[in-house]
Amino acid sequence: MPSYKLYYFDGRGFGEASRQLFALADVPFEDVRLTREKFMELKPTFPYGQVPVLEVDGVQIPQSVAIARFLAKKFGFAGKTEVEQAIVDGICDQWKDFYVEIKPYFYGKLGYCPPGWEDVEKAKTEVLIPARDKFFGFLKNLLNKNKSGFLVEGGVTYADLFITDNMTSLVGLVPEYFEGYPEIEAYYKHVQEFPKLKAWLAKRPNTPS
Amino acid sequence: MPSYKLYYFDGRGFGEASRQLFALADVPFEDVRLTREKFMELKPTFPYGQVPVLEVDGVQIPQSVAIARFLAKKFGFAGKTEVEQAIVDGICDQWKDFYVEIKPYFYGKLGYCPPGWEDVEKAKTEVLIPARDKFFGFLKNLLNKNKSGFLVEGGVTYADLFITDNMTSLVGLVPEYFEGYPEIEAYYKHVQEFPKLKAWLAKRPNTPS
Structure with a gap:
């Protein structure tokens, strides 16, 4: 199974739907909740300087809906046809x-x-x-x-x-x-x-x- | 092959990417370009009262990016992995x-x-x-x-x-x-x-x- 790491703030906002998808699928992930300070430190390393970012075996996927759709397709929560x-x-x-x-x-x-x-x-x-x-x-x-x-x-x-x-x-x-x-x-x-x-x-x- | 009908205004805007996908794939479609008057007449029949709307064998798909992604996945222009x-x-x-x-x-x-x-x-x-x-x-x-x-x-x-x-x-x-x-x-x-x-x-x- 791939290794998943989700970077977001310590809030629900645009990160929570992806956390919920991991919960629905019973798939473990690292739920990284950044302080403002830590976010500013990591900001230049994120593709668009924003979170959420999902790391899949080290590859970064940005943009909340794109992340959730990626997980939803894998886990069966993206629609049936x-x-x-x-x-x-x-x-x-x-x-x-x-x-x-x-x-x-x-x-x-x-x-x-x-x-x-x-x-x-x-x-x-x-x-x-x-x-x-x-x-x-x-x-x-x-x-x-x-x-x-x-x-x-x-x-x-x-x-x-x-x-x-x-x-x-x-x-x-x-x-x-x-x-x-x-x-x-x-x-x-x-x-x-x-x-x-x-x-x-x-x-x-x-x-x- | 399914029958495709794309409703949009007579402009590029949010409809053009889908028209371009049909062109890239050499797939025929009905390019319905609505006047403001015709749009107002059809507005209540569209899922969110907006265009573009793609009809696939009579089923309506709304929202420009969702339409383009649907076509891009079918035609091979959505990314390789x-x-x-x-x-x-x-x-x-x-x-x-x-x-x-x-x-x-x-x-x-x-x-x-x-x-x-x-x-x-x-x-x-x-x-x-x-x-x-x-x-x-x-x-x-x-x-x-x-x-x-x-x-x-x-x-x-x-x-x-x-x-x-x-x-x-x-x-x-x-x-x-x-x-x-x-x-x-x-x-x-x-x-x-x-x-x-x-x-x-x-x-x-x-x-x-």
């Missing part, structure tokens, strides 16, 4: 578009307020809530199309992991995040009940985001 | 991050100026040029690592197509875009000289972006 894999990839890209859209709110709440969005409550009303409504609409359509309880028929995928982990961060900031969307809250809980994921969630380091 | 495929995916995601970063300039030039960036020359100096310098640095590192003349050892991939087509749009707006980067300009031309791509570039509809 070629078309389903493309649909899962598209779901994840749609989630990343949502993530970019909510930055004025999300980054403001995390203490990195973008210029022009100093009023975080305004960002919540004008950015987060409309983006959530649109994105949850897409998720509802996907969930209605299949009976798996996940976003595609073939079962849990890396897209479910990115999306639900991000929901954990958002519901931590906005307790009413799921209000008016019981089917999305049920989906969120359903993913977290997936046995091997549930075990990982119970034992992982506890971080706010 | 599992690790190389992940690195190609990561290059493309890094390019999308660059694309998001330069929006204040790029969208302003295309007539969709984001709030706070009405001064397009300021956006050029403060956003586009630093983002280009950073991104071109990454591309140089990738090109130096292999002898293929493409971003990975295994030859041309969908990442080369997205990146060089976007360069065509940017150099159309900023004639000095490659100044100080002869190796990147050489790479840009090298991709465009790839025989089947060259033939497509000569015959495709001519649009500014």
Whole structure:
């Protein structure tokens, strides 16, 4: 079996979905959680000066979604057919578009307020809530199309992991995040009940985001 | 062979890389170029209300990079090994991050100026040029690592197509875009000289972006 080393900060963020994939597959990996100081020291050695970076037998793979897709394909959580894999990839890209859209709110709440969005409550009303409504609409359509309880028929995928982990961060900031969307809250809980994921969630380091 | 139908606007944008993949593979497809009016009519029928959308035997795949990756995997332009495929995916995601970063300039030039960036020359100096310098640095590192003349050892991939087509749009707006980067300009031309791509570039509809 290859040797895996995942570099990220001591948070969930863009590294957690890959950690969850290792947990789902019962595959051991080195979970390297960098301090800011250690990150600055290693930054020039990473392909794009960023984390997460996955080292596979010494070869570095950068970019969070590319890492997770690589692991998901190996471990069987990338979709069951070629078309389903493309649909899962598209779901994840749609989630990343949502993530970019909510930055004025999300980054403001995390203490990195973008210029022009100093009023975080305004960002919540004008950015987060409309983006959530649109994105949850897409998720509802996907969930209605299949009976798996996940976003595609073939079962849990890396897209479910990115999306639900991000929901954990958002519901931590906005307790009413799921209000008016019981089917999305049920989906969120359903993913977290997936046995091997549930075990990982119970034992992982506890971080706010 | 499956029947392929690609919906996009009458422009290159996020649809062109997939058209180029069909050309590289000599695979016929229906190149549906929507007017704004026709797009508004079809919008509710698309999974995320957006184009590009690829229909494969009637099944819709949304999201530009997911579509291109699906075709690239089928046609042999996604990377030659599992690790190389992940690195190609990561290059493309890094390019999308660059694309998001330069929006204040790029969208302003295309007539969709984001709030706070009405001064397009300021956006050029403060956003586009630093983002280009950073991104071109990454591309140089990738090109130096292999002898293929493409971003990975295994030859041309969908990442080369997205990146060089976007360069065509940017150099159309900023004639000095490659100044100080002869190796990147050489790479840009090298991709465009790839025989089947060259033939497509000569015959495709001519649009500014």
